[in-house]
Amino acid sequence: MNKIVLTLIFFSLPTFAMSAKEIMVKNEEARKVSVYEARAVLTTGNAGESPKVKDFTIWRKVQPDGIHNSTLTRFHAPAEVRDEGILIIENASGKNDVLLYLPNFKKIRRVESQQQSGSFMGSVFSYSDIATPHVDDYQYKTLGTEPCMGDPKLTCTKIENTPANEEVKNRIGYSKSIIWVRPDNFMVERADYYQTDGKLWKKLKATEIKIIDQKNKKWLAHSLSITNQITNDFTELHFSNVDVTKDISDALFTQQNLQKVK
Amino acid sequence: MSFQALILTIFFIIFSGHSFAKEPKSEFSYILSGRIYTDQYFPIYPSTTYSSGIFQSSISTWLDFQAKFSKTTSMHAVGEGDAFLRSLSETNQSSFQGKLREGYFSYQDDSFELRVGQQIIPWGKSDGVNPTDYFTAKDYTLLNPDEEVKRTGAPAIMLNFTPNQGASPFNFVGIFQGVYPQTKLIIPDQAIPSLVQFQKYPNSPTYFQSDTVEYGAKLSYLKTDYDFSISAFRGVNHFAQYVYDIQKNLIAPQNIQQTAIGGDASFTSGSVVFRAETAYFVPDSGKENSDLYGLVQPTHWDSVVGIEHTFFDDIHTQIQLLYRYYVAYLDPALYTTASPVLTQIQRSVAKSNGLLLNFQRQDNPGATFRIGFSNETSPWTADLFLVGYFSQGQDYLVRPQVSYKLIEGLKFLAGGEFYGGDESRPLGALRKNSSIFFEGRYVF
Numbered sequence A: 001m002n003k004i005v006l007t008l009i010f011f012s013l014p015t016f017a018m019s020a021k022e023i024m025v026k027n028e029e030a031r032k033v034s035v036y037e038a039r040a041v042l043t044t045g046n047a048g049e050s051p052k053v054k055d056f057t058i059w060r061k062v063q064p065d066g067i068h069n070s071t072l073t074r075f076h077a078p079a080e081v082r083d084e085g086i087l088i089i090e091n092a093s094g095k096n097d098v099l100l101y102l103p104n105f106k107k108i109r110r111v112e113s114q115q116q117s118g119s120f121m122g123s124v125f126s127y128s129d130i131a132t133p134h135v136d137d138y139q140y141k142t143l144g145t146e147p148c149m150g151d152p153k154l155t156c157t158k159i160e161n162t163p164a165n166e167e168v169k170n171r172i173g174y175s176k177s178i179i180w181v182r183p184d185n186f187m188v189e190r191a192d193y194y195q196t197d198g199k200l201w202k203k204l205k206a207t208e209i210k211i212i213d214q215k216n217k218k219w220l221a222h223s224l225s226i227t228n229q230i231t232n233d234f235t236e237l238h239f240s241n242v243d244v245t246k247d248i249s250d251a252l253f254t255q256q257n258l259q260k261v262k
Numbered sequence B: 001m002s003f004q005a006l007i008l009t010i011f012f013i014i015f016s017g018h019s020f021a022k023e024p025k026s027e028f029s030y031i032l033s034g035r036i037y038t039d040q041y042f043p044i045y046p047s048t049t050y051s052s053g054i055f056q057s058s059i060s061t062w063l064d065f066q067a068k069f070s071k072t073t074s075m076h077a078v079g080e081g082d083a084f085l086r087s088l089s090e091t092n093q094s095s096f097q098g099k100l101r102e103g104y105f106s107y108q109d110d111s112f113e114l115r116v117g118q119q120i121i122p123w124g125k126s127d128g129v130n131p132t133d134y135f136t137a138k139d140y141t142l143l144n145p146d147e148e149v150k151r152t153g154a155p156a157i158m159l160n161f162t163p164n165q166g167a168s169p170f171n172f173v174g175i176f177q178g179v180y181p182q183t184k185l186i187i188p189d190q191a192i193p194s195l196v197q198f199q200k201y202p203n204s205p206t207y208f209q210s211d212t213v214e215y216g217a218k219l220s221y222l223k224t225d226y227d228f229s230i231s232a233f234r235g236v237n238h239f240a241q242y243v244y245d246i247q248k249n250l251i252a253p254q255n256i257q258q259t260a261i262g263g264d265a266s267f268t269s270g271s272v273v274f275r276a277e278t279a280y281f282v283p284d285s286g287k288e289n290s291d292l293y294g295l296v297q298p299t300h301w302d303s304v305v306g307i308e309h310t311f312f313d314d315i316h317t318q319i320q321l322l323y324r325y326y327v328a329y330l331d332p333a334l335y336t337t338a339s340p341v342l343t344q345i346q347r348s349v350a351k352s353n354g355l356l357l358n359f360q361r362q363d364n365p366g367a368t369f370r371i372g373f374s375n376e377t378s379p380w381t382a383d384l385f386l387v388g389y390f391s392q393g394q395d396y397l398v399r400p401q402v403s404y405k406l407i408e409g410l411k412f413l414a415g416g417e418f419y420g421g422d423e424s425r426p427l428g429a430l431r432k433n434s435s436i437f438f439e440g441r442y443v444f
Helices: A002-017 A021-033 A113-117 A166-172 B003-015 B342-356 B429-435
Strands: A035-046 A047-062 A069-077 A085-089 A095-104 A106-112 A138-146 A153-162 A176-181 A188-194 A200-213 A217-229 A234-243 B026-043 B053-069 B075-087 B092-107 B111-121 B154-161 B171-175 B215-222 B226-234 B241-245 B250-254 B257-271 B273-284 B301-311 B315-325 B361-375 B380-389 B393-405 B410-421 B436-443
Touching: A021 A138, A021 A153, A021 A176, A021 A217, A113 A166, A153 A166, B154 B393, B241 B342, B393 B429, B410 B429
Parallel strands: none
Antiparallel strands: A035 A047, A035 A234, A047 A069, A069 A085, A085 A095, A095 A106, A138 A153, A153 A176, A176 A188, A188 A200, A200 A217, A217 A234, B026 B053, B026 B436, B053 B075, B075 B092, B092 B111, B111 B154, B154 B171, B171 B215, B215 B226, B226 B257, B241 B250, B257 B273, B273 B301, B301 B315, B315 B361, B361 B380, B380 B393, B393 B410, B410 B436
């Protein structure tokens, strides 16, 4: 019993003492892996239909500024999207560059910023969900604490995020989000996203949160489940074979490489 | 060194563990995929010349084989088989054809990519109208709603190089094509010259001849938020033009050699994507001092500028302005020789070429417009494409289509191709070929 109490005190005290922004800084530190490669399966469906499964490889690397990421995804299945590639370059300006390689046309297409709040490959995730949020893109407010869903013995901090400016708001397509941050690893275990008119839009659950870089204390939620509260569409994103040891060149995240199907 | 010897040498370099290859290790894998599709085209106007207008019933199969031999070496082959029942000429045709769309070996590392074999190499940033698309051709006699299905390639060597282990924004592409591919057009009645013997379609070119090979290069500066390139080309106009042979008293199509320089650019600004593409073409036989001056397409400048914007996440729109300007233009109707009979024949030839290659006047402004609906979560898509020319005697093409995805991989399409405007103009002349179509497509 004493052990449980001590554990609760140990994991709860730091977050109580910290501001919402400090917690989010810790969150960004915990999930910012300098480089990784992983295999991913994206399953999208609705209660009334059979789910659609897309299989892809994802490469992500932190840019030299140490804040923003470059992400490349290459699809393997189904046949309709085989070899399609998506390159997402996050910029300090808040405007991400998104390029799409369409093998049927053998051409690269630019995705304008407004479309980045649209669906990522037919899923409930948007392109901007797949890119990662950054601390400076939002303003934060602590809404309180609640028992963590993944481990009720822990107390999660409930934080409201609002876009720091109109540009971020337009890019992400949300007026605000409410997230639950775990005290033990500062990872988000669930989130609610609201439309620009204030209605609840999507609910996210993050599970299988595992440490992927013991040395640098980096974590990754290996399973993400998101549901559109209006349409009841759902998407599950599952990562496997996560490798943080690969030496991935910056050249991988270029327009030239996007058309080189590997 | 003969071309075959050159290819063998390159193959030897690639697959014999030359120092290009960084520690190649065996990791053989392959993917076999493909598609089956069937198209039904029906004419919407009765035709006096074609027995039943543009009618096509076809079924096609593609098999796509990709194999990876090592980290740096691979191959890609796409075979196509088509069975037709169609009336693109005066008589109905039922036929079967098989061809290798693509079949090449490739070597690639961080900086280099080398491809050798049958390839389709489309260049250009704009939508549908690409002045810098020097190396591919299209078969317009193969009726299909997908423009990429009509595209044909040729045996080629392509070298792609990016300095600094692939990290540089500069990119160089060099291409050698062993023979030019031929664009095949539906020849409208108005383009068929009278008076003499007439050969409608061109003969196939011989491989690796000095007047059939093509080469070109492109230097690009590629950033993720903008890019631009300059390119140069020496080769052949893939659109054949009619030339009168006095000795044989025969009008036959020829593909004329040409030189071109061009460039393209694209960038994103907020919610708008901008694209531009331009090329300047100097045909060998279209210059003022050429024997064929006034009879075939002269030196010209072709440009496209476009913007693209998406409304409400799912409504994609695009507008492009087109402009073509003929330098040292001679009106085909003004061509003269010492012989009145020869003048009449040659004017008939020039008029046909002017109609088919759109050089009926010195400048030719036009525009394209596209509006489409697509949402990754919806099985429905819709697309409306318009292209038209503004000069006197306006002509246009309107192409609407809708598609429905029944299950993963299986899609049905319906649409139409409606030509209109002045029937003495390139698109108006195809009015009789207006059609509606239905397609079923399964991708596996």
